[in-house]
Amino acid sequence: MQVDVVVKPLRTIALAMLLAAALPTAAQPAAASTAAQGAASADLAPTVAPDPQLEADVQELSHKLRCLVCQNQSIAESNAPLAVDLRDQVREQLASGRSKEDVVDYLVARYGDFVLYEPPLKGATLLLWGGPALLLFGGAGWLVLRLRRRSSELDATAGLSATERTRARELLAGRAQPSSESPESRS
Template sequence: MKRWFAAVVLGLSLAGVAHAAIDTYEFAKEGDRERFRELTKGFRCLMCQNQDIADSNSPIAADLRKEVFRMLGEGKDNRQIIDFMVERYGDFVRYKPPLNAKTAVLWLGPSALLLGGFGVIMLVVRRRGRRTEMPDCLSIDETRRLDQLLDKHQR
């Protein structure tokens, strides 16, 4: 009995997920369907932030998909749709924002951090190498004492 109850509860909980993000759009041309797919893969979900709007289940992603579909139906080209979304939500809505003064940190930041990390590693390695080296200049007394110690040790 407990197994049947668990199965029913699990089935009912999964029933809501099964139809959550299924959008059906009718396109006049097959090219529009491919453009829709390309555009929705290129926009970031503002709620999820790590998913594109094509794959996101959030309500705002569904609204953005409807907006892209509407603009495709109005005959707008990709550039006009992208410009509208950027104007409304900023460059953050794009997965690959253009390189400009506002987005330079997004493009150059990871490389700068990587180069900085390599620089720190090189500095640490060089400093450790210097610590293990024997000093080149010994005084005359230190040289005699070292020779005596080495002679005793070898006998």
């Protein structure tokens, strides 16, 4: 009985952790589908770099950059005029030999961190990045503390004294009558 009380929440924790571990895998099909969508809209875009490797880089980078007009699409997925312009900028600058970091810096200097789908890790975003881990481990720690306290409380209250134990045994064996002041007596 006592074991059961402890095991059930533990099972819940294990389940939560399993779920958390499963989340990245669940997100992958979604990412694949947006990539497909991006490729589809890229078909509509007039300009494509002749070099396939360069175009692949352009596409990869474009998926990491947010369109400022649509806000919930990357510049690879969006066909807003600004997204087309920014895609052209990315293509032009990569073609001229600048690195991906240079191109990202170029856009961040003009549009801010907002243009990045993945916010950079810095002081202001520490809570954003650390928050989920903080909640998970904080919650788990709190749960463990609670369970420890409860089981020690149960140990303290549920234990029977030697006389109580003998009396219980006698009651079960039918050798004694329940006392009249018992709360369970149906007189």
